[in-house]
Amino acid sequence: MSSEGAFLRHRLPGDVTPVDLERLLWGVVVLALAADIVTTFVGLRIGLSESNPAARGAIEGHGLAGMLALKAFAVGVGLICRLLLEHKYRPIVPAGLAVPWLAATVLNVYAISSAL
Known part of the structure; x- marks a missing residue:
């Protein structure tokens, strides 16, 4: 049995390249970051408290x-890594x-809706 010429390819469904996927995910980062910030401050305005000690x-x-x-x-650390x-x-x-x-945003929305 010969492995000559055999190689492993990492292909994503639909011909999405890792570069395309990364680009898409950075867009999700921007949206998730904005959503987390907005929902955090909405929650603080209605009397909720931030549970993350650093934040x-x-x-x-x-x-x-x-x-x-x-x-x-956090984004800077990610970019360096x-x-x-x-x-x-x-x-x-x-x-x-x-x-x-995104998880924080979901929890924030739940807390906000429960408080109203």
Whole structure:
């Protein structure tokens, strides 16, 4: 049995390349980040409290600018770590940022709807 000429290809469904996927996921990051910030501040306005201690400290100390700085720091860390990965694995970085922010948004919306 010969493995000459055999190779593994990483293909996504529908001819989506890892670059396309990463681009799409960075768009999701932007939307998730904005949604998390908006729903957080809506919740704070109606009397809810921030449960994340780092975000709570940033908001209490610096308001919206503190929250934006915290999010920018997270994105910056992701961008630096992205450089350490092979191209085909780079979509994991925006996915790792978007998923928790989307989850936070869902929880925020639930808390807001429960409080109203």
